[in-house]
Amino acid sequence: MIIYILFILGFVILIKGADMLVDGSSSLARRFGISDIVIGLTIVSMGTSAPELVVNVIASLNGNSEIAVGNILGSNIVNIFFILGISAVIFPLTVKRNTTYKEIPFALLASLVILFLCNDMLFDYEDKAVLSTGDGLVLLGFFSIFIYYIFAIAKAETATDSDVVPIPLKKAVLFIALGLTGLIFGGKWIVDGAVVMASGMGVSESLIGLTIVAIGTSLPELATSAVAAYKKNTDIAIGNVVGSNIFNSFWILGCSALINPIPVLQRNNIDFAMNILASVLLFAFLFIGKRHMLERWQGVAFILVYIAYVVYLVQLG
Numbered sequence: 001m002i003i004y005i006l007f008i009l010g011f012v013i014l015i016k017g018a019d020m021l022v023d024g025s026s027s028l029a030r031r032f033g034i035s036d037i038v039i040g041l042t043i044v045s046m047g048t049s050a051p052e053l054v055v056n057v058i059a060s061l062n063g064n065s066e067i068a069v070g071n072i073l074g075s076n077i078v079n080i081f082f083i084l085g086i087s088a089v090i091f092p093l094t095v096k097r098n099t100t101y102k103e104i105p106f107a108l109l110a111s112l113v114i115l116f117l118c119n120d121m122l123f124d125y126e127d128k129a130v131l132s133t134g135d136g137l138v139l140l141g142f143f144s145i146f147i148y149y150i151f152a153i154a155k156a157e158t159a160t161d162s163d164v165v166p167i168p169l170k171k172a173v174l175f176i177a178l179g180l181t182g183l184i185f186g187g188k189w190i191v192d193g194a195v196v197m198a199s200g201m202g203v204s205e206s207l208i209g210l211t212i213v214a215i216g217t218s219l220p221e222l223a224t225s226a227v228a229a230y231k232k233n234t235d236i237a238i239g240n241v242v243g244s245n246i247f248n249s250f251w252i253l254g255c256s257a258l259i260n261p262i263p264v265l266q267r268n269n270i271d272f273a274m275n276i277l278a279s280v281l282l283f284a285f286l287f288i289g290k291r292h293m294l295e296r297w298q299g300v301a302f303i304l305v306y307i308a309y310v311v312y313l314v315q316l317g
Contacts, residue, residue, distance in 0.1 A: 007193025010186040011219075017182020018223030021047060024175030026233055027167045035235065041103065041150055044224060044236055045243030047180040051187035051217035053252050059209075060259040068256050069118070069131070069264055070209020071217060072248045073271040076111065077210075078218040079241045079248075080278035081306035086222065087229035087237045088299025094234050095292045098153060100283070103242045106146060108279035110249035113142060115272040118264040129264040136257030143250035183220035191216035210271060210313055238294075245279075267316075274309055281305075 021044060029039040052075050059068040087093060095104075117135040167175070191213055199208070221244050228237040256262060285298045 003189075003193050003196055006189035010189035010193070012186075013182045014186030014190065014219055014223050015227075017179045017186055018220065018227045019179070020175040021179030021183065021224055022228050022231065022233065022236060023167070024172045024179060026236065027172040028169075028176065031169060031172070035153075038150065038153060039236065039239070041239045041243035041246075043176065044240045045247055047176075047183055047220070049221075049244050049247040049252065050180065050184045051191065051220060052248055053255070054184070054188065055191065055213060055217055056252050056256045057259065060256040060262065063260065065262045066206040066265065067209040067213060068262055069253075069268060070206050070271070071213050072114075072253050072256075073268065073275050074210035074214025075218045075221075075248055076245045076275050077271070077278055077306070077309065078214050079221055079245050080282055081302045081309070082215075083218065083222045083225050084238070084241050084282065084294065085299040085302030085306065087225045087241075088294040088302070089296050090226060090229040091232055091234070092290075092296055093229065093238055093294040095238055095286055095294065096235065097292065099238055099242065100286050100292055102149070103239075103246075104279060104283050104286075106149070107242050107245045107249075108276065108283065110142070110246050111272070111275040111279055113139070114249055114253065115269075115276065118268070118272065129266065131253070131257045131262040131264055133258055133261060136254045139250045139254030139257065143246075143254060146246055146250060183223070187217055187220050190219055206265065206268070207313060207316075211310060 025039045025043050028043075029035065052071060055071050056068050059065070059071065084093070117138065118129055118131055120129045195208060195212060195216075221240055225237040225240050228234070228240065281302070282294075285294060285301075286292050289295050289298065
């Protein structure tokens with residue numbers, strides 16, 4: 001009974017945590033002259049990716065490879081198709097030039113690198129596909145390049161005028177700390193409850209990882225981006241999702257492979273393909289209709305694609 005109570009309570013804490021995180025990080029960006037997109041790509045995306053990190057570390061230690069891989073693939077797919085879709089429906093998302101031509105392609109690169117590393121049987125003529133310790137180091141190497149890029153744009157970009165009302169520094173830091181804490185605990189309680197309920201249905205670990213766990217661990221991203229879109233802070237809404245996908249692919253999956261080599265199922269290739277398709281469509285949509293903007297109708301299209309994908313997964317079992 002307790003786990004179901006925490007499951008419901010998790011949603012309340014998650015939404016409030018997202019609200020405090022957006023307020024605190026936006027104010028911090030204004031105070032130090034840092035652009036919202038940098039804050040979204042770093043503080044916010046790192047914080048909202050914390051549940052994925054926790055789940056993957058535990059899954060790797062326990063040898064639950066299907067959950068470890070499914071969680072990352074599923075979360076990345078949820079982030080773009082479902083979360084950006086909902087955010088765009090709430091308020092059309094204007095995407096900056098750097099994000100369009102650098103950060104989104106970097107997220108696409110991440111999905112291609114994962115596809116390559118997780119298909120040893122196709123590229124290296126091995127007997128089985130394994131995300132090895134060496135592969136983990138490759139992923140972390142790409143992540144270090146991304147961090148270098150973030151520091152570079154942090155120096156080059158400054159904050160622009162916005163409707164954000166600055167709050168005292170100590171209060172902003174407290175908001176960020178409490179927001180991240182709320183996201184982590186809220187996300188964990190929701191995932192724990194969902195896994196218990198899903199396990200009782202007798203479905204596979206892969207399906208749980210790609211759907212229940214992925215959606216659960218992506219709830220912080222959903223709450224944060226939706227709240228940011230509602231407040232018309234589109235830089236944080238976009239930066240949170242793109243940054244989170246890069247963190248998930250390079251940092252979290254890299255760390256998971258270092259802890260324990262991860263066997264990969266060949267049937268996951270459809271999920272690798274959806275992961276790639278998500279970034280490709282996001283990039284393409286920015287040149288269809290209003291340039292550098294994700295419009296409401298495109299958000300609806302993203303949501304419909306995700307629903308179709310989930311229906312396919314459930315039928316596959």
